[in-house]
Amino acid sequence: MIEDDARLAQMVGEYLERSGFGVTHALDARAGMAVLQEPPAGASPDLVILDLMLPDMDGLEVCRRVRSLPGEAGKVPVLMLTAKGDPMDRIVGLELGADDYLPKPFEPRELLARIRAILRRKGEGGQPSAKVMRFGSLEIDRDARTVMVAGQSCELTSYQFDLLVVLAERAGRVLTRDQIMEAVRGRELEAFDRSIDVHMGRIRAAIEVDAKNPKRILTVRGVGYVFAKQQD
Template structure:
C-alpha cells in the first residue's frame, strides 16, 4: 500500500521536486502551500507523516507543529519532519521541543530526505496498525505502563503524549533498565543497524520524555543522567 505523506511548504519549486522524487520512491505526497491549508489537509488525508517547513509566511512551521500536537486522537501523534534553516541550532531545538520527530536543514539532497522519511516510518513500524496481533507484554514500572504494541504510555492511568521517536527512545531505555547507555548506544538501539545522519538531539528528546512521565522533570527518578556517559532507566517501582 502506498504511504500518504503531506508536505507543508511555501516554496512551490522545492515542493514539486519533493513530490516527484518521493513519488518515484513509492510515496504519495500531497502539497499544501501554507500552514492553514496544511492543517485542513491533515484532517482530511490523515497522512502517515508530515514534512513541514519552518519558515513560512503567515502561520509558521512551529505554530503548525504546536497545533498538530494539540489535535485529538491519532492526528496528534503523526510523525513530523521539520525543514529548518541551515546552521541555525535554535530553530532545530525549538522544533524538537514542541514535538517534531526529526529535522533536516536546507538545502538538502532529495535522497537524504527520503532516508529520513524511511527512518521515521520504520521507527513507527506496523505496531500502530489497527488489528495488529499483540506480540509483547506491556512494560510496567510502578505507575508507569508502556504498551509496545499499542504504542501508548500511561502514568497513573493517564495517557502521555510522545512523538513516535520519543516513544521508541523510551522503550529502548526501559527495555534495558538498570543499564547505563551512551548516546550512541541509544541511537543504535532506536534506529537499528541502518544508522542515519548523526543526531545530536537526544538530550532534547529525553527532556520531552521526562516532562511527560516524571512527577518532577527537574528531579527525575526514572530516566537518570550519568554525567560524561549517557542515561540509565531506573529499575525502581514507585
C-alpha cells in the same frame, strides 16, 4: 508537505512518488492545516514534512497546532525542514513535538531514508520481548504505542516513544547518546548533536512525578542515560 518553495516541493514530491509514496503539497500553513483537519477522501497523512519558513505562519507555530489537533491527527509524525540547520530552530521544534529534522539544503535520498525510518518506528510493534512493560506505576504498551503512569495516559511523539522503549528494554544499563540514537534511528549520532537531551527532557516531563528530580530516567554525567530498574 507544507513548503512554500513550489520548485523544491515539486522535485521532492516527484522523487517520493517514484519511491512509492503519495504526496499532497500545501504552499502555506493554512492550506496544510486544512488537509490535516479535513483529509481529502478521508485519507489522513502518515507523516508531515514541514518547512519552518512559511509565508503566513511560523513553522514552529504550525508544529504546535498540529500537536494540539484531536485524536490521531495530533499524533502524526512531523519532520521539520530547517534553514541552514539552525540549532535553536531544531531545539524549539523538538520541544514542540517534532519527530526529526533535516537542514536545508538536503539530499532527497536522506529525506527518504528519514521518512522511512520514522514510518518504520510508527508501524513497528514486533519487538522480541514482552508487549507490555511495567515498572511500578509506569506501563509501556509496544503494540498500542501508549504510555500510562498510574492509569493516566502520557503524551509522547512517535520518536520519544521509541527512545523510551530503547531505554526500558535495557533497564539498569547505561547507554551513551550515540547508542541510543543509533538504536532508534539506525545511524550514529551526528557530531555535537544534542537533540537527544531535548527529547529526554520531554519524556521526563511526561512520565516523572518531578521532572527536575527524575527517578526513572537518570543522567550519567559524561556518559549518557540509564533507565532505573527499581521504581515506584
